[in-house]
Amino acid sequence: MVPLASLMCLIQTSFFALNFDQDSPGYLFVILCILTAIPAGFLLLARSEYPEVTFWLACILVALLPFDSLLSSMAMCSLLARRADRRTSIRTCIVGTAVAVWSQLRDALQPADGSLWHLIFAKPYTGGGSGKPIVMLVEEPTIIITAIITALVSAAIAILVGLHIRSRARLRTANAVASAATSHAQSLANDLNNQQLADAIAAEAHDTLAHSLSLLALNASALQAEAARLGDSPEAQALSKKAEDIRKQSAGALDEAHAIIDMLRDPQKAWEQLAPSDETALTRESLDALIADTRNSGMTINTWIDIQQLSALDESIGKVAFRALQESLTNALRHAPGAPVSVELTAAPQSGVHMHVSNPLTDAAADGRAGAGLPGLTARVEAAGGQCRYGVDDRRLFHVDVLLPWRS
Known part of the structure; x- marks a missing residue:
């Protein structure tokens, strides 16, 4: 679009230049118009962000300089596509059509040798560079009427294209809104179904x-x-x-x-x-309290703890570490009651937070599978950038090994 608009402005200006001698002041004006016509098309690059400014500048250039109306018609199409205000649309259509008619009528009223419309209706091999006087095949009123009709048709096409682009944009917006409303309604329906299911489970659990x-x-x-x-x-x-x-x-x-x-x-x-914000972070006090509570429940715990600068550990990492130790001890208490538990915990900026909990399997542990909380713990540890592994070794010892990065 940009090269085509510049090309048409250059063509119109070139024919207009034939009306002046090289030594006349008008020829200097034509030179300035040619220099302006080359970058004029690049004005359309701003039509997306500044459609109104682009349209009015294009109309001024076409109205004051011997430029083709294609530049203003493209700017009018862009403005109509991006502005839905009724008054703006009517004003744009009137001004854009008037400028298009004036541009084509101005060329049609030029002398025959300096007019693109006259060249179109001239007899072949006459006028221009043929060396023969130009011979017209039609009368002047026909040329003028044809130029006006062409300007009106081109303006109508630009208006219809702009309105079509606007309607398609509105349709896409309406579809997006409808899709969002449908998704929201579906989400509400799912929430209602889930709440009804939760109420049914609550009633059944209560009964x-x-x-x-x-x-x-x-x-x-x-x-x-x-x-x-x-x-x-x-x-x-x-x-x-x-x-x-x-x-x-x-x-x-x-x-x-x-x-x-x-x-x-x-x-x-x-x-x-x-909510995770309510969870306990890993501190010396919370660690001692957790181990004491576990021992009070009847479990035997052997601990080896080496923690350094724990107060500088990021709170989110500390919450994950405490949750990992809590889940491991709860899992051992639930699935291997009475079995001794070994806890190894180290925390240092150089090595991060490393926790290892192990306990022998008992008959109450059935086939030695871990509790349901460990898969969720693994996902949470990995989300924090760490690693979590658990399982049974050849000596029928169940292990939980967690490694978390140190963040202060």
């Missing part, structure tokens, strides 16, 4: 799990009462203590079940409770 735990606590209380009737023998006291432990554990499990049921019924509250 079954909570009821079963309540019966377990009740039966433990009854067992404790029966044990009290057996007297003060060591066996009766041990049985009473076990029954009390079962009652407390079932009561705690019932509270946890109710908390989980509440989370299912209130997803927003659940997200707040499960």
Whole structure:
């Protein structure tokens, strides 16, 4: 488009130059017009970002200089395609059409030897460089009318093309909005279905799990009462203590079940409770508390800890490290109760954070498979730029090995 607009401006200016002698002041004006015509087409490069400015500058150039109307018509098409304001569109169509008519009519009114329209209707091999006087095949009114009609048709084509481009852009926008609305509606429908499923699960858990735990606590209380009737023998006291432990554990499990049921019924509250920002970071105090709690649950833990500059460790890495140790100890407690656990933990800026937890498998561990939390832990460690490996070796020892980068 840019080379074509410059070419047409140069052609019109070249024919216009034939009306002046080389020594006349008008010829100097033509030279300036030719120098302007060459970069005039590059004005269209700004039509996307500045369509109005481009259109008005193109109209001024075509109206004041002997340029072809193709430059202003292209600028008009671009402006109509990018501006949907009604007043702007009407003003653009009127001015653009008027400039196109004036450009072609100006050329048609020039003397025969300096007019492109006269050359089109001239007899072959006359005028121009043929050395013979130009002979017209039609009358002057025909040339003028043809030039005006051509200008009107070209302006109409530019207007229709611009409006077509605008309508297609509107259609794409409408399709994008409709697609976004459809996606949003589908997302809302999925959220509603998920919430209905969560409500159904919560109701089922309340009717079954909570009821079963309540019966377990009740039966433990009854067992404790029966044990009290057996007297003060060591066996009766041990049985009473076990029954009390079962009652407390079932009561705690019932509270946890109710908390989980509440989370299912209130997803927003659940997200707040499960947010990573609420997690504990790895510090000396949190590490000692976690190991002490694990030992209080009846597990034997052998630790080897070497941590340096732990206070300078990035909090997000510290949360992942603490979560990895917590998940490993919980996994051992759940799947290998009573088995001793070995914990090795090192943290230093040079080597990063390295944690290794191992425990022998017991009959309660079944086939030695890890808990369901370890795959999720692996994904989280890898997201933090670390590595997490776990599995059983030939000695039936289950290992969890985590390596995290040091970020301060």
